[in-house]
Amino acid sequence: MRYILMICNDETAIGALSPEERSAATAEYAGFGEELGRLGLLLGGERLRLTTDATTVQVRDGQVLVADGPFAETKEQMGGYYLIDCKDLDEAIEVASRIPGARHGTVEVRPIWEM
Amino acid sequence: MAVARAFRSEWGRIIATLIRVTGDWDLAEECAQEAFARALQRWGRDGIPRNPGAWLTTTARNRALDQLRRSKIGAAKEQEAGVLGSADEPNEPDGSGIVDDRLRLMFTCCHPALSLDAQVALTLRTLAGLTTAEIARAFLVSEQTMAKRLVRAKAKIRNARIPFRVPPGHLLPNRTAAVLGVLYLLFNEGYSATTGIDLVREGLCDEAIRMARVLAELMPDEPEVSGLVSLMLLHHSRRSARADDTGALVPLEEQDRTRWDADAIAEAIELLEVVLRRHEPGPYQVQAAIAACHCTAAETADTDWAEIAQLYEQLSHMLPSPVVTLNRAVAVAMADGPAAGLELVEELEDSGALAGYHLLPATRADLLRRLGRYAEAADAYRRAIELAGTDAERRYLSRRLAETTPAPGSESRP
Numbered sequence: 237m238r239y240i241l242m243i244c245n246d247e248t249a250i251g252a253l254s255p256e257e258r259s260a261a262t263a264e265y266a267g268f269g270e271e272l273g274r275l276g277l278l279l280g281g282e283r284l285r286l287t288t289d290a291t292t293v294q295v296r297d298g299q300v301l302v303a304d305g306p307f308a309e310t311k312e313q314m315g316g317y318y319l320i321d322c323k324d325l326d327e328a329i330e331v332a333s334r335i336p337g338a339r340h341g342t343v344e345v346r347p348i349w350e351m
Numbered sequence: 352m353a354v355a356r357a358f359r360s361e362w363g364r365i366i367a368t369l370i371r372v373t374g375d376w377d378l379a380e381e382c383a384q385e386a387f388a389r390a391l392q393r394w395g396r397d398g399i400p401r402n403p404g405a406w407l408t409t410t411a412r413n414r415a416l417d418q419l420r421r422s423k424i425g426a427a428k429e430q431e432a433g434v435l436g437s438a439d440e441p442n443e444p445d446g447s448g449i450v451d452d453r454l455r456l457m458f459t460c461c462h463p464a465l466s467l468d469a470q471v472a473l474t475l476r477t478l479a480g481l482t483t484a485e486i487a488r489a490f491l492v493s494e495q496t497m498a499k500r501l502v503r504a505k506a507k508i509r510n511a512r513i514p515f516r517v518p519p520g521h522l523l524p525n526r527t528a529a530v531l532g533v534l535y536l537l538f539n540e541g542y543s544a545t546t547g548i549d550l551v552r553e554g555l556c557d558e559a560i561r562m563a564r565v566l567a568e569l570m571p572d573e574p575e576v577s578g579l580v581s582l583m584l585l586h587h588s589r590r591s592a593r594a595d596d597t598g599a600l601v602p603l604e605e606q607d608r609t610r611w612d613a614d615a616i617a618e619a620i621e622l623l624e625v626v627l628r629r630h631e632p633g634p635y636q637v638q639a640a641i642a643a644c645h646c647t648a649a650e651t652a653d654t655d656w657a658e659i660a661q662l663y664e665q666l667s668h669m670l671p672s673p674v675v676t677l678n679r680a681v682a683v684a685m686a687d688g689p690a691a692g693l694e695l696v697e698e699l700e701d702s703g704a705l706a707g708y709h710l711l712p713a714t715r716a717d718l719l720r721r722l723g724r725y726a727e728a729a730d731a732y733r734r735a736i737e738l739a740g741t742d743a744e745r746r747y748l749s750r751r752l753a754e755t756t757p758a759p760g761s762e763s764r765p
Contacts (some may be wrong), residue, residue: 237512292520309513323510323514324512324513324514325511325513325514326518326522327462329464345511347510347511347512
């Protein structure tokens with residue numbers, strides 16, 4: 237069963253980290269990703285650029301509407317994701333709870349809609 | 352009659368087994384219902400089977416497997432999950448020894464990925480066998496709303512793949528607490544009927560006690576489960592003394608103690624004594640010990656308030672909550688005098704934690720009355736009446752207010 241784990245954090249708080257804190261966080265994520273790979277749970281995952289680099293696209297009446305910014309202004313923004321393959325929700329929750337970002341932000345666990 | 356009896360005791364077990372075997376919650380309900388319908392026809396004609404539970408389970412399971420075989424989706428499902436292989440084994444090994452399917456069902460219904468509302472509704476539907484209409488009535492929502500809630504919960508279990516199992520050891524303490532929380536919530540819904548006019552919706556209390564007993568039987572090593580059973584039995588033992596013939600609330604100190612259920616109290620005390628000897632205290636055991644202090648006092652005046660105050664102190668460390676502090680204030684007022692209790696109440700008022708909770712001004716009013724500060728007491732009673740949720744509580748507080756307000760012509764004491 238595939239799940240996506242969406243890591244949502246307050247971008248401004250992350251931007252305020254010191255260089256040391258930043259490299260510590262990067263190293264922690266690298267280690268976590270390797271561990272997921274070793275366990276055979278990892279299908280994919282990426283870190284995203286900030287919402288200041290986001291662009292929204294809508295098509296209305298055949299017109300392509302392009303705008304700067306994320307689709308919604310929220311306190312926490314999706315900053316990265318993992319795609320994992322797990323036995324059940326309990327296993328997915330366990331993986332989610334070990335993501336470094338879960339300690340200050342929020343991880344949303346969503347099952348993939350298998351076609 | 353035999354079918355009705357079997358329904359109460361067997362419904363949850365049958366549903367639980369069918370869910371494990373088929374993995375399909377709707378099919379499980381449908382086939383269990385059909386099995387009971389068939390029992391109604393057959394048992395009258397052929398006599399009651401020697402083991403009604405086994406007859407019902409076999410009938411329901413055969414029906415479910417039949418349906419699975421017949422439907423194409425079923426065939427795919429069978430293959431995918433390998434469900435038929437496990438159909439005849441009593442239990443799958445999941446690291447926790449021989450496990451009753453009802454235990455799996457309880458943990459799945461009370462999974463933290465489901466909303467509390469959904470947990471409660473699913474537990475009542477699948478384990479207790481209440482109809483959707485009955486659950487809707489108990490929680491004062493329309494049948495349509497409750498039906499939607501159940502459908503959504505079952506869809507989430509299926510789509511997000513919430514496992515049907517007893518959680519492994521490292522998750523067990525938290526998940527057990529969640530199950531106990533749902534059972535106690537059910538009991539309290541029945542016990543205090545937050546709104547409306549009937550004070551005891553006894554049905555929910557009985558169901559909660561029945562399910563907690565099953566849980567205690569299935570988890571003999573969890574002291575808090577026995578603690579909860581004991582606590583609920585003690586509260587429930589006072590049910591016929593809690594309201595008078597007009598439905599008005601009778602406070603603990605004025606209740607006719609001969610109307611308390613002595614058998615339930617004896618059972619609860621015995622359970623509690625056994626479990627306390629394990630020296631693994633928890634919030635339910637401590638609350639049961641507090642209830643036991645009340646239930647074992649022959650007269651109100653015999654109540655050991657110092658012990659109760661000390662138990663509330665212990666509870667406030669396990670379960671820091673302003674309601675616990677309020678109860679502690681009441682006990683302290685009884686043990687050390689109303690002024691000592693009032694001090695704690697005023698601390699609570701300053702914290703603002705219980706704003707809007709009618710028992711805060713009601714307690715304050717009581718303590719002021721006992722200190723002879725009648726005008727202030729009357730104000731507090733009026734505030735409590737505004738906030739009270741049930742008619743019975745409003746009537747009780749109004750009576751107290753009348754006692755505090757001087758009758759026309761009298762100058763001093765009310």
